[in-house]
Amino acid sequence: MKIINDTNLNSSVAEGLTLVDFWADWCAPCKMMNPILEQLAKDYDGQINFGKIDVEKYPHLAENYKVMSIPSLVLFKDGHALEKVSGVYPKGKLTQYLNKKLAEYQN
Numbered sequence: 001m002k003i004i005n006d007t008n009l010n011s012s013v014a015e016g017l018t019l020v021d022f023w024a025d026w027c028a029p030c031k032m033m034n035p036i037l038e039q040l041a042k043d044y045d046g047q048i049n050f051g052k053i054d055v056e057k058y059p060h061l062a063e064n065y066k067v068m069s070i071p072s073l074v075l076f077k078d079g080h081a082l083e084k085v086s087g088v089y090p091k092g093k094l095t096q097y098l099n100k101k102l103a104e105y106q107n
Contacts, residue, residue, distance in 0.1 A: 002049070017101060055070055
């Protein structure tokens, strides 16, 4: 998973689908999501890009995307933020969501 900051955000989400995890080191639910997202990044390699933004280091980025609680996942399509989900999601539920978004993207 790519570490995203204010200098590489635009280039990181510019093409295709990118799922960005807004997280913080002190956040227990974020730590629960991390292995799920790491596995999904492997499962969707070449289809969906994955990145992480530390809200402690880049609070203005969280503010820009209206991230009020963490973990929050923001889905980008070709540089535009489409949707945001917050909270802990099981791998199966995220897999269904990502498969749906891939199908929509390819149509």
